[in-house]
Amino acid sequence: MPHANINYPKMIHPFRWARNGQIPDAYFLRQLVTAQNHALAYRRKTFFRWGDFEQRFTGISASTVIWRVRCHTGLAATKIGIIAGMGRSDKGSAGDPIFTFRASKVAGGSDSVQIHAGASLVAPTDVPSEIIWRDATVDVDPDADYELDLTTEDYARPLSVLLYEIANPEVDEATNYYVEAAPTIEQPVYDATHLRILQGMSEMWRRNGRHLLSWGGSGTGTNPTFNSTTWTNVIDGSTSVSASTPGYYFHSDEEGEAKHIRVSDTSASTVNVVLAVHCSVTGSATGEVRLQSTGGTAASITGMGTASAWYTTTTTITTDNLLDKLDLQCRTSNGANTVTLNAVSLYTYLA
C-alpha cells in the first residue's frame, strides 16, 4: 500500500476549482484526495506536554499517577506515542525506576507501556547530557474516548513528556476515511468517491480537531485542593481574572480579527468542545471548574462528586471568548468540603 504524502499539501483555492461554469478538474480531485489522506495520516493530535527543569520532580517510591489526560482519538488513529526525558535517580530500592503510560478506553480495554530508565548510583544533577530520552507507543482504537495515566514508581523521574497521536499512513480504504484514488483526466465522476471525500472530511472535522488543553496535574503526585466557594485560579491561586493572572490562549489572532479564528465551528460563532475534569470531593459538596475570561465564563462543568474520577461535559465556547485569555478556575459548592483537582482536559469534538 502506498503511504499518504507526508508533506503539507498546499491550500486549495475553492473558487479556483469549484465555481459555477467551471469544469470538474482531475487535479482538484487529486488535491482533495491528497489533503484528506495527509490529514488522516499525519495531522494528528497532541495530548500532553511537560518540561519543568527548574523545580524538578524528585520521584516517589510508591506507584503514583502524576499526570492524567482525557481525550478523544481521531479517525484512523492507531497509537499514542510518548517521548519522555527521564532524570536519574539514586533512590530506587530495586534499582528499577519505572514510568508507565497507560491508555484506557472509556468503553473498555487498555494498553500500557513501561519505560525503565534512570537508575543511577550517584546523585542526579539533571544536566542536559544526563537526561535519558526514550520513546514508546501504546495501541489505541480510532474515534474513541480515552483516559491516559502517567504513573511513576520506584523514583522514576520523568522531567519532560510528550503524548501524541499516531496513525498508520498506508492508504487503505479499509481504514476510514482513506481514499484510494489517483484521479486523472478521463476519471469518471463517481458517487462513491464523492461521498467518501465529503463524508470523510466532515467526519474528520468532527473527530480529528485539535486537543486544546491538558492541565494534567501538578506533576508531583500531590495535586491542589480547593475548599472555598470563591473561584480560584488553578495555576496561581488568584481569585479574580485579570491581565496578570495566568491563563490560556487558544486562538490565532494573526491579524487581530475574529475571523481568523481557525477553530471556527459550523455555526461560525461557537466551537464544540468537551471539558473533562478528574477530581474528587469530600463530603456532600460538588466540585466546579470553569474557563473564565474577564468577559465571562467560556466553559464550565459542575456536579463532580466524591469519586475520584473523570467528569465530562459537552459544551460550546464562543469564538469571542476564544479571543480572550481564559483562566482555569476551581471551587467547591459549599465552602466546607474540599475538591482535589487532579486534571483538566479540553478538546474539540462534535458528535
Place this chain on the structure above:
Amino acid sequence: MGTTLTAIQAGSLGLQFIAAVEGVTTLAYSGSDASLATTAWSGTDFNAAVTGMRIRWGDGQSLKPWSADVDPMNVEILIPPGSADTFGVMVFGSARGFETRLNAELTATATTVTVLSTSTFPSSGSIYIGTERIEYTGKTATTFTGCTRGYAAPFKASSETGTRFGRAHVLPDVADGMVIKPWVTSQPRVWVGRWVGIWAHQLKGGVLDTKAQAQLVFAGRIVGTRDEADGHTVIELQDARAAIRDCVLLRDQWTAQVAEGIYLQEGWVFDAADTEAGTTLQANALTVVSGSAGANEILAGIYSLEDFASALNEWLFDEFNAGRLGILQQWEPRVYTSDGQIRSRMQYSGGSATSTNLCGLHLPPEVKRYMGFSYGGEPPGSILRGWEDSATQDRTSDLVPLAVLIPVEATGSYNIDVENVRGTWFNNTSYFPSDWSFNTTLFDNVGAVQIGDGPVFLMDLVDANTLAPNVALSPVLNTQVGEHIAFYERSAADPPLILRQVGIIVGDFLTVLTRILTSTGTASYNGSYDVFPAQLGAAIPWELLGTGWTTSMVSLSSSMPDPFVVITEPTGIIDQIGCDLVAGLSGFVWKDQGIRIGSWSTPAAAIATHAFTENNKAAPAGTRDEHRTPANETDEYQINQIKLEYDRVLSGGYRYTVNLIDKASQYDHGMQRAVTISLRNTFTTPANGPINAVSERLATALRTFSQPLRILRRTILPAFYEGCAPGDIGTIADDWVRDPLTGTRSVTAKACLVMAHRADWGDADSPPHGEVDLVILPRAKVVAYCPTAQVNETAPNAGYDAGTKTLTLHAHKHSESSQTVDVGRFAAGDKVRIIEIDPDDPASPTTWLDTIVSVNTGANTCVLTTGLAGWSTALRYRMIAQSYTDCVAAQQVNVFQADDADGMVQDTISAYEYGYDSNTAVTWTEDDFEETSVALYAALASGDGKPLATGYEFDAARLANSLVSARTAPSDPVLYRNTLSVSGTPVWQILAIEPYTAHPGVLNARTRHLRYRVWARTSDGSSRTIRISLCRHPPIGSSLSQTDTTIPTFVLVGPYESDDITVASSTWDSYGGTLDLKMCDPGTGIGYIVIQGQQKIETRGFAQLLATSLDAVI
C-alpha cells in the same frame, strides 16, 4: 485596454503601425503623415517619425508538449530611406560622432557618467553606451552630469508610465580575459540587442489612437540589420521571449583558487618537551597571536608548508639552543619515499648518544594532520611523539602533507585565503531555505561554494581574498548536514583546488521565475520582483510582464512544488527552469501586450474564451474561395510513459526516478513511447513531497497525450490576432470538420485548444492573414459543474418570501463578480432542490424539491412553484439541481454523478469525466472566503444521478483547508503551578525543556510558525531577557546554567531558532512571538522547546502554543 484593441476585435482594419526603437527618438510609422505619429506619441521621449515603414510578420507561436524551447517570432521592419535617410544613416554610420570610453562602472540609476575625457563632446546633449541612450545637461573634464537614463526606452521598468529602462554598464576586468572599456559616443553605434516595440494604432477620423490607447502587438529585440538593395533599412527582430532564451544565469560565476597553506588561528598553542636520560625539559610554548608577534609568538594567518616549516623549525631550534629542549626537533615538509610518495619527516638530533630519549610536539590536531600525520595512533591525538637514541632518528609521516586544509567552523574563526579570483560574488543569504541556519552576525555575506568537484559549504566572504567556511550541505544540496562536520583536504600532490560559487534560490514558482525574469542587479529598479544580483536576472522590462504575467503564472505556481533552484555553473534560463515548465505542461507565450504563461488544458466548452466559427474564418463558408479546415490525427506528441528524474547530484546525473505509465494506452496502441524530464530543481524531502506534487500533476494530465492528437488548422480573421494565444480554450463550429461522434462533416460548439497561432497584419501589398492549429478531443464528457446558488440569509425572512414563493439568492457566492450571477445559471422550468447547508444530521437535512417559475437576475431572485413549507430563518440554504432523470434537458448538459458500480448515471448515460484546466485564474483572494465557516456534508449531496454541484465541491475544498491548516493545528499550552525561577547569577539558565510536535512533513520553501505566549516576569521588575528556542534535538551539556558564553556548558543542538524577549516588569504578563516550525524534524515532526532565562527571570510556561495556519491560498 486601449480602444485599438476594441477596434481589432470588432473587425476594424483601419490600423496603422508605429515602431519604437530603444534610444531612437524618431519613430518608424507605416502611414504617410509623420505628424499623426508624433501627435499620438506626444508626451513621450519620441518626438519625430519617418513614414512608409513596412513590416514582415514572421512565423507565429506554438505550445508543444514535452519541450520548453522558445521558438521566437521573427519580424522585420523595413524603413524607406526618405529624404533624410534618417535610419540608414543612424544604423550604418556606426563610427559616427565623438567618442570616449567609460572609465567607471555605471549602475542603471546613476546620474553621472565617468569617462576618459569629455573634451570633444558638447556641453549638453546625448551620449550612447551600448544600446542605451543617455541625456546629459552638463559635463566636467571626465564626467557627464545631470544624466537621464534609459532615454527613449520603449518599455518602462515599472509600468507604462514609470521609470525609463536604463542599463548597468561595467568595466571588464583582467580576470575576465579582456579589458576593453565600453565606448561612450555621441551617436548610436550598437543596434543588436535594442528593445523594439510595434504598436497598432486605430486611424479613426484622420487621427491615430494615442499610445496609451494603442495595442502593443509585438515586442522584441534587434538581432540584425540589413541595407537592402532598394534602399530600405531592414531591422530584424525576435520577440521578447528570445531574451529569456538567450539569458544565462550565474554568467559571472565567482571562482577562485585556494591559496595553499594552513590558517593558524589566534590562540593556538604549540608546545614541545623531551626526556633525556631521565631528565625532562619543557620548551617555552609558541602561541598564535594577532596584531604583532613577540618572543615565542607567531602571527595568525595563512602559512604554506614551507613557511610553516620555517617558523616551526626556528622556534624549536631557538628552544633547543636556549637549553630548554635537549633534543632538536626539525620538520622537513616534503620528502619522497622509495616508492615515490610524498611525505613529510620529523628529524631528531642532539641528544645523548648513550641514552634512550623521548621527545614530543604538542600540536593543534589540524596542524598535525596538515603536516601529514594522522590524527590518531598516539594518545592524546594532538601529540607528535618522537625519539632519539644512539644515532639521529627520524619519523616519516604516514599521510601526504596537505597543501590545503579547510575545517568547517561555526564560529568563523578559521579562514581560508583565495587567489586568482574571477567573477562576482553575491550574497545568497536572502534566497536560501528559511530553515538553513548559521550565525548571521558573524556571517553576513554568505554564498554556497563548491570545493573542487567535491562538497558544497556555505561560506562567508570576509574580504576579496578571504573566506570563512561555515556549514556543509548534503551532496544534493537541499539540506544542511551540520556544522563542524568535515575537514576538506588537498594534498601537496593534488592539482590546485578551485572554488566556485553555486547559486541557490528557493521560493514559490511565481516568485522565483518572476525574479529571474526581471532582476537587473539594482534592487526594485525593475518592479518589486527585481531583487536578484544582475547575473541571476534576465532584465526583461517589467512593462512586458506586469500583472498579466503574474496572473498567468498563478495556476502553474499554485499547482507545482516550490522549485529549489541550484545553479552550479553558467546555465541558460530554459536549461535551468524549462524542466519545470515542461512538467507543468506550460510555456512562454506572447499575449495581451506581454509575455505570459500558456498551458495545456482539457478542451471544454464550459471554459472556452473563443468561438471559432465559419463566419470568422478569413474566408467564410459561402464565399467563392471558402477556407476549409483540414484535420490531422497524429502521434507526433503521443507519450504514454514519463520518466521523471530528480535529486540532481553535483557529480552529474540524478539519484532517483519516478515512472508514470498509462498502461491502457501502451496496450491499446501497442506502443511504448517515453519522455524523460530531468527535474533540475526538484529534490528529495523526507517523503518526496515535491516530486509527488510534480508526478501527480503530470499523472493528472498524461491521459491527454497518451492518445493521438487530432489537430485542425483553420484561418482566422484579424479579430483573433490579438487576445488569442496557444493554450487558450475555444469552441469550433465548422462545416468541414468531421464530428467524432458521427464521422460525418460539421461540428458545432466542439471544444478545442489553441496549439499554434499565426498572424500577419499585412500591408498595402499584402492582405492580412492568420490561422490557428486547434486540438479537439473525440469525446465530450467534460462539461461544467451543476450550478449552485446560495440563499441570501441577510434578505427579509432569511431569503424566502412565503407569500410569493420567492427566493432571494446571493449574487456571487459561487462565481466571480464579473461572471453571471449565480441564479442566472438557472432558468424557468428547472427542477431544483433547496437544501440546508451544514445540517446537524447529515442524513436528514431540511430540503425541498421544486420547479422554478421564473428567474430575475437583476434582483437575484427566483420564484418557485410549490414553495418551501416549514422554512426556518435560523438555517442557511443553497439551491442545486435535482437528480439527473428528474431534471430538464437544459440542466442535463452539466455534470451528474454516476454509480461507481455500473459506471452509468441512473442507468441512462455513461459517466461524466474530470478534465484539467490549467489556465483559469481567479481574482478572489483568501480574505474573500475567510469569513465563511466550513460546512459539513449532507448525504443527499452524493449518489447515483445526484448533481456534481459547485456548492459541495466548494465545501470540500474549505474542509480540506481547514483540516490541514487549522482544525488539526496543535495547540498545547502548558502552565506550571510552580514558578520557574532563575537562581543565582548565570548568563543563562535552562528552565524548561519541553518536547513538541508540529506534525511531520514540510511545506517546501514556505514558512509555518509556532506562535507562543510565554508567561513571565522578573522578580524585582528589572529588565531581563527570556529566551525561547525551538530545536530539532534536546540540548546537551554539563550544566543547566552557564556563566561564560565563550565556554558554554550547554548548547542547543541541530537546527534551532531562538527568540530573545525583554521582560521588565514584576507583574506577570504574556510575551508573544513566533518560531519557525521547520526547526522540527521533518520526518517525525518532533522538536524541543527550551526556555532559558537570565537572572531574576520567572516564568510559568506557555499561555499559548499554537502552530499557525498555512500560507494563504494563491
